[in-house]
Amino acid sequence: xxxGRPLDTQxxxxxxxxxxxxxxxxxxxxxxxxIFVVTLSFGNSTxxxxxxxxxxxxxxxxxxxxxxxxPSNLADLKTLQEQIQNISADLIAKTVAIQxxxxxxxxxxxxxxxxxxxxxxxxxxxxxxxxVILADGEQVRGVTLGLNEVLDAGMIKLVDSRTxxxxxxxxxxxxxxxxxxxATGHPGGYKVDRAPVLRMGRVIKVRDxxxxxxxxxxxxxxxxxxxxxxxxxxAVHSRIGKNLAVNVHVPIERYRKSWDRLAKGEAxxxxxxxxxxxxxxxxxxxxxxxxxxxxxxxxxxxxPAQLAGIQAGDELVEFAGIRIRSFDTLRQHVKLYEPxxxxxxxxxxxxxxxxxxxxxxxxxERQIQR
Numbered sequence: 001x002x003x004g005r006p007l008d009t010q011x012x013x014x015x016x017x018x019x020x021x022x023x024x025x026x027x028x029x030x031x032x033x034x035i036f037v038v039t040l041s042f043g044n045s046t047x048x049x050x051x052x053x054x055x056x057x058x059x060x061x062x063x064x065x066x067x068x069x070x071p072s073n074l075a076d077l078k079t080l081q082e083q084i085q086n087i088s089a090d091l092i093a094k095t096v097a098i099q100x101x102x103x104x105x106x107x108x109x110x111x112x113x114x115x116x117x118x119x120x121x122x123x124x125x126x127x128x129x130x131x132v133i134l135a136d137g138e139q140v141r142g143v144t145l146g147l148n149e150v151l152d153a154g155m156i157k158l159v160d161s162r163t164x165x166x167x168x169x170x171x172x173x174x175x176x177x178x179x180x181x182x183a184t185g186h187p188g189g190y191k192v193d194r195a196p197v198l199r200m201g202r203v204i205k206v207r208d209x210x211x212x213x214x215x216x217x218x219x220x221x222x223x224x225x226x227x228x229x230x231x232x233x234x235a236v237h238s239r240i241g242k243n244l245a246v247n248v249h250v251p252i253e254r255y256r257k258s259w260d261r262l263a264k265g266e267a268x269x270x271x272x273x274x275x276x277x278x279x280x281x282x283x284x285x286x287x288x289x290x291x292x293x294x295x296x297x298x299x300x301x302x303x304p305a306q307l308a309g310i311q312a313g314d315e316l317v318e319f320a321g322i323r324i325r326s327f328d329t330l331r332q333h334v335k336l337y338e339p340x341x342x343x344x345x346x347x348x349x350x351x352x353x354x355x356x357x358x359x360x361x362x363x364x365e366r367q368i369q370r
Contacts, residue, residue: 080229084182087231088198091182094167095224097133097190098156100124100144101284101327106185106196106224107132107156108233109166114158115263117236117255118223120147123154125331126265129283129297130156135195143283146262150269151209152238153250154223155262167225170232172251175211179203183215183247185224185237196224204246211235211249278335279361281305282316284327292348293317294327308358310347317353318346334360 071077098107098118105122109115116132123130123144130142140160147154158164181203184196201215213226217237226235226249235249261268281303285295293315299306310316316324320343324330337343339362347354 080180083229084200087227087229088182091167091184091225091227091231092196092198093135093165095135095184095186095196097186097196097220098122098142098223099131099133099190100128104186104189105220105222106237108184108225108236109158109164110169110233111166112163114142114160114162114164116142116156116158117225117233117252118154118156119236119238119250120149120152120154122223123147123156125328126267127279127281127283128327129285132156132158133190137192146258146264146266146268148254148258148262148269149267151250151254153236153255153258153262155255157263167227168232169252169256170228170230170234172206172211172234172253175203175206175228175234175251177203177205180229181213181215181234182227182229183213183217183221183224183237184227185217185221187218187220189220201245206251209251209254210238211251213247213249214245215247216245217247277339277362278337279304279339280334280358281361282310282330285313291315294324294330296347304359304361308345308356309354310345310356310358311349313349315348316345317348318344320344 071080094109096107096109096116098105098116100123103122103124105119107116107118107122110117124147126144126146128144130144132140132142134140140158142156142158145155145157179202181201183199183201187197199215199217201213203211203213205212211226211234215226217224217240221237222239224237225233226237228234233252235251236255238248238250240247255262281300282296282305283298283300285297296305296310296312296314296316298312299310316330318324319330319333320337322329322333324333337360339360341360343358343360345356345358347356
């Protein structure tokens with residue numbers, strides 16, 4: 001199990017990147033790399049100018065573009081800078097902000113049919129409605145799928161049927177300590193006047209269950225992607241280690257190995273195991289809280305909830321005699337019952353309280369409904 005503090009508990013102010021077109025990101029990267037140029041200028045001997053202007057040889061250039069080379073002269077730095085400038089806008093376009101209820105974080109689109117990888121503590125429980133905000137500010141609907149809570153891996157599926165711009169998955173097995181990497185996300189949470197922020201760093205350590213880097217992250221970055229210098233996703237942000245410059249990411253290989261389970265909406269390796277077979281088929285409304293209960297955003301067709309008479313827009317007030325004040329409370333109480341059990345549910349609709357009989361469904365039924 002990966003330990004540390006969840007990213008969403010941290011706050012740190014970063015210089016905002018001002019435009020959506022990536023120009024400010026390129027300026028930021030160029031300024032960052034200039035530091036190395038100055039360091040080289042003052043750190044070399046009398047033939048420093050000759051060293052800095054010497055063209056990068058083929059082997060050096062290949063090493064830098066692979067991400068594991070250390071720039072030793074100005075030509076090397078320019079090679080790295082040009083590579084990052086060439087791919088930065090594309091990486092930012094595939095990075096999204098995620099809001100699930102009151103929780104928020106980041107994610108990355110990884111397939112043309114709209115699968116999004118994120119952290120388990122961002123997505124939360126399966127079958128929740130999510131608001132996914134694209135880099136240009138467009139808001140689209142998503143549904144949370146599976147999660148591995150111990151590993152902190154989660155998945156979301158975008159609802160709209162369209163061809164989505166998506167990032168290529170890399171090979172975390174090939175990642176090595178010292179390798180250059182790029183982190184994108186929404187530090188401090190989504191901001192209307194700011195695109196996803198890109199930061200550069202290096203890999204500190206690689207484990208089977210975690211990649212450790214010095215890319216600065218903070219609250220709101222959780223679930224965002226870690227790229228290699230060729231723009232491939234090699235990990236997903238999980239949490240901060242001992243400080244803001246020691247950060248933990250879930251290797252992309254762990255997502256690849258558990259892809260089918262995540263896509264099916266399975267939840268495993270729970271920190272607090274409950275009955276995962278029980279299901280009713282309601283999704284949380286984006287506004288979450290109603291006047292006296294929690295708002296239902298959507299009801300799955302032919303689900304236990306629909307068969308009981310629950311409708312989108314209803315406020316769930318009581319479940320089995322328990323007052324429902326959040327969807328988390330509802331989920332916890334649903335899992336206290338076995339599939340086939342019947343409970344009384346109270347909803348508010350158009351100012352009237354209705355009592356409905358609901359029969360708990362099973363996960364197998366939910367898969368059929370999909």
